[in-house]
Amino acid sequence: MPQPCPARVGDPVDQIETPALVVDLDVYEHNLDRMAGILAGRDIRFRPHAKTHKSPEVALDQIKRGAVGVCCQKVSEAEIMVQGGVHDVLLSNQIVGRSKARRVAKLAKQARIAVCADNKENIAELDAAAKEADITLSVLVEVEVGGDRCGVPPGKPALELAQIIQSAPNLEFGGLQVYHGNAQHIRKHTERHAAIAEAARKTTKTVNLLSSAGFECRTLAGGGTGSLDIDLELGVLNELQAGSYIFMDADYGRNFDRNEAFIGIFKNSLFVLASVMSTPRNDLAIIDAGLKAVAFDSGNPVISSRTGVIYAGPSDEHGNLDVSDNNPLLLGETVWLIPGHCDPTVNLYDWYVGIRGDRVERVWPVAARGALS
Amino acid sequence: MPQPCPARVGDPVDQIETPALVVDLDVYEHNLDRMAGILAGRDIRFRPHAKTHKSPEVALDQIKRGAVGVCCQKVSEAEIMVQGGVHDVLLSNQIVGRSKARRVAKLAKQARIAVCADNKENIAELDAAAKEADITLSVLVEVEVGGDRCGVPPGKPALELAQIIQSAPNLEFGGLQVYHGNAQHIRKHTERHAAIAEAARKTTKTVNLLSSAGFECRTLAGGGTGSLDIDLELGVLNELQAGSYIFMDADYGRNFDRNEAFIGIFKNSLFVLASVMSTPRNDLAIIDAGLKAVAFDSGNPVISSRTGVIYAGPSDEHGNLDVSDNNPLLLGETVWLIPGHCDPTVNLYDWYVGIRGDRVERVWPVAARGALS
Numbered sequence: 001m002p003q004p005c006p007a008r009v010g011d012p013v014d015q016i017e018t019p020a021l022v023v024d025l026d027v028y029e030h031n032l033d034r035m036a037g038i039l040a041g042r043d044i045r046f047r048p049h050a051k052t053h054k055s056p057e058v059a060l061d062q063i064k065r066g067a068v069g070v071c072c073q074k075v076s077e078a079e080i081m082v083q084g085g086v087h088d089v090l091l092s093n094q095i096v097g098r099s100k101a102r103r104v105a106k107l108a109k110q111a112r113i114a115v116c117a118d119n120k121e122n123i124a125e126l127d128a129a130a131k132e133a134d135i136t137l138s139v140l141v142e143v144e145v146g147g148d149r150c151g152v153p154p155g156k157p158a159l160e161l162a163q164i165i166q167s168a169p170n171l172e173f174g175g176l177q178v179y180h181g182n183a184q185h186i187r188k189h190t191e192r193h194a195a196i197a198e199a200a201r202k203t204t205k206t207v208n209l210l211s212s213a214g215f216e217c218r219t220l221a222g223g224g225t226g227s228l229d230i231d232l233e234l235g236v237l238n239e240l241q242a243g244s245y246i247f248m249d250a251d252y253g254r255n256f257d258r259n260e261a262f263i264g265i266f267k268n269s270l271f272v273l274a275s276v277m278s279t280p281r282n283d284l285a286i287i288d289a290g291l292k293a294v295a296f297d298s299g300n301p302v303i304s305s306r307t308g309v310i311y312a313g314p315s316d317e318h319g320n321l322d323v324s325d326n327n328p329l330l331l332g333e334t335v336w337l338i339p340g341h342c343d344p345t346v347n348l349y350d351w352y353v354g355i356r357g358d359r360v361e362r363v364w365p366v367a368a369r370g371a372l373s
Numbered sequence: 374m375p376q377p378c379p380a381r382v383g384d385p386v387d388q389i390e391t392p393a394l395v396v397d398l399d400v401y402e403h404n405l406d407r408m409a410g411i412l413a414g415r416d417i418r419f420r421p422h423a424k425t426h427k428s429p430e431v432a433l434d435q436i437k438r439g440a441v442g443v444c445c446q447k448v449s450e451a452e453i454m455v456q457g458g459v460h461d462v463l464l465s466n467q468i469v470g471r472s473k474a475r476r477v478a479k480l481a482k483q484a485r486i487a488v489c490a491d492n493k494e495n496i497a498e499l500d501a502a503a504k505e506a507d508i509t510l511s512v513l514v515e516v517e518v519g520g521d522r523c524g525v526p527p528g529k530p531a532l533e534l535a536q537i538i539q540s541a542p543n544l545e546f547g548g549l550q551v552y553h554g555n556a557q558h559i560r561k562h563t564e565r566h567a568a569i570a571e572a573a574r575k576t577t578k579t580v581n582l583l584s585s586a587g588f589e590c591r592t593l594a595g596g597g598t599g600s601l602d603i604d605l606e607l608g609v610l611n612e613l614q615a616g617s618y619i620f621m622d623a624d625y626g627r628n629f630d631r632n633e634a635f636i637g638i639f640k641n642s643l644f645v646l647a648s649v650m651s652t653p654r655n656d657l658a659i660i661d662a663g664l665k666a667v668a669f670d671s672g673n674p675v676i677s678s679r680t681g682v683i684y685a686g687p688s689d690e691h692g693n694l695d696v697s698d699n700n701p702l703l704l705g706e707t708v709w710l711i712p713g714h715c716d717p718t719v720n721l722y723d724w725y726v727g728i729r730g731d732r733v734e735r736v737w738p739v740a741a742r743g744a745l746s
Contacts, residue, residue: 015472019745073689096648097648119652149693151653152653181688275469278467278523286523296670297687315522317466318523320521331469343665348720348721349743349745373391
């Protein structure tokens with residue numbers, strides 16, 4: 001059922017079947033190495049988010065450079081990571097329902113697993129599953145620090161959940177999950193800084209309350225690529241979860257501070273390689289990559305291989321390109337797209353095609369593509 | 374690499390692992406049967422588009438009820454259809470490049486295959502591939518009848534391409550592809566009718582010109598679910614390509630004439646089944662289906678299982694539901710979503726879970742999920 005790989009190792013780049021998800025390995029390794037360099041010597045753990053790449057092979061590339069493990073959003077993702085050789089996974093999300101709780105507990109017999117919770121019924125489910133599996137499961141309290149999504153409010157509600165976790169016979173309190181997702185893409189650095197600083201204040205307030213009640217937060221986890229410099233400056237978190245830095249995307253490129261802060265040093269390594277399939281007019285070319293080949297939730301992709309060309313809009317299997325420079329695209333010509341948003345774009349593909357220069361050097365599966373449950 | 378199936382035949386519906394792509398088989402069969410009923414006795418072929426369902430099993434359900442075969446957009450989709458037992462496929466799209474042209478020609482040795490073209494270089498590629506495979510390949514000219522996408526203008530440019538096809542030693546002219554995609558979702562029936570009638574006029578003009586030059590258009594292919602009644606009324610097309618009718622979606626539901634015309638008789642058979650994973654407030658519930666579980670290009674999904682609840686917005690793995698009726702959702706509660714757009718939603722899943730009443734009756738793969746090339 002997986003689709004055939006669109007290239008073989010050793011192929012010239014111009015023989016890749018399009019559309020394809022292509023990683024420029026030089027840039028990818030630059031991103032991996034720069035993150036390792038930024039974090040080297042700092043008293044902070046790095047647990048990049050695997051929801052970005054959905055690949056144990058990428059996770060192992062990160063772990064080789066100092067990451068302690070990865071985050072996952074879904075238990076199915078975590079299962080694939082563990083099967084692929086990752087020994088330490090934080091489920092940075094609620095895993096709800098008896099069946100999924102059992103899967104978490106089963107996985108915790110094979111690897112170091114922790115999970116987040118924001119609800120006492122869910123904590124009871126996790127406790128029952130841990131009991132059944134005869135393990136002690138580490139559970140973090142997710143605190144809503146500004147994202148208006150999951151999590152309990154800072155302060156007392158978080159303490160109450162920590163107490164419930166601690167009193168559950170088969171669970172242990174692992175700390176706090178305090179991710180502010182919305183803040184990652186606030187365009188202005190000053191405004192992003194203010195949002196992250198407010199989240200940090202809520203976190204500190206909660207940590208102090210927990211501490212005064214005798215709870216140590218071994219893990220204070222959060223952070224993303226857009227807030228990396230700010231999280232490091234504020235120093236509240238002890239475990240960072242940035243994921244997009246390995247690939248970057250057009251939306252991160254629209255953050256205004258790309259050359260001012262850490263974010264400026266990560267570069268686009270991920271592309272959708274497409275081909276021109278129709279050239280109805282000199283100012284219009286149609287490529288073979290539409291809604292099923294690129295994610296559009298964060299805007300249209302950016303054309304990186306040519307100036308004077310804009311991705312005007314998609315349909316299911318087509319992309320309309322506006323050509324404004326009197327230099328029409330040719331039938332069959334390849335076009336390199338920087339996706340608007342890397343995570344859901346990766347999730348559309350079965351294979352990464354890793355290139356170096358003009359050759360395919362490495363191909364590997366998007367093993368957790370479609371891992372939804 | 375495919376994900377495990379989220380249910381087994383015989384399971385109660387409330388045991389399906391979420392998120393899951395669920396087909397209500399009673400409604401699905403209603404849609405299949407109603408289309409067969411509408412077309413019965415008419416002098417028109419039906420070749421539904423498989424880009425909607427990406428499943429040879431669905432294709433065979435359609436063929437059993439009178440469809441002559443299916444359309445595909447990609448040669449990879451066509452390969453999977455033929456492998457799954459479909460013997461007649463129209464590639465209703467340009468298939469560009471030597472490698473893909475060869476795949477088309479190879480497939481044409483196993484099944485009845487036709488392909489569309491709008492460019493003489495592409496026609497030369499197809500001819501070379503057909504020669505190499507020692508076959509005669511049927512090629513339709515795609516005419517741009519209003520969609521501002523692929524296709525040559527109506528009239529003389531179409532005739533010129535037909536002549537080029539006919540003079541290519543290994544190709545035969547198969548007719549015209551005249552699909553007006555944009556018109557399918559024009560909200561008002563009168564305006565949609567006008568757009569389709571204009572496309573039909575362009576088609577007729579082209580057919581007459583071709584006829585006066587000695588070219589018979591054996592196939593005049595196009596049409597969609599949104600224009601079904603209009604295409605039948607106008608009687609210009611002899612091969613209909615509607616695909617969405619089997620599933621329908623929230624966007625088709627927003628066409629104003631659902632109870633006036635044929636479109637009103639097809640009902641939503643396709644759902645994303647999701648679960649509540651967090652209940653931060655009485656007026657906010659978070660479900661486990663976000664950008665990777667539903668397509669958002671045609672708007673947010675509609676909640677079909679509850680009134681007073683709106684899908685307010687997605688993030689990668691979460692959906693925020695606004696609850697306005699003081700009847701809060703419960704943790705673990707299942708929520709049924711009607712996707713905004715069926716085609717790209719289906720493409721996110723490995724499995725269909727077919728239910729009848731409160732039981733899972735049939736599970737089958739989305740075999741061409743991710744078939745991009």
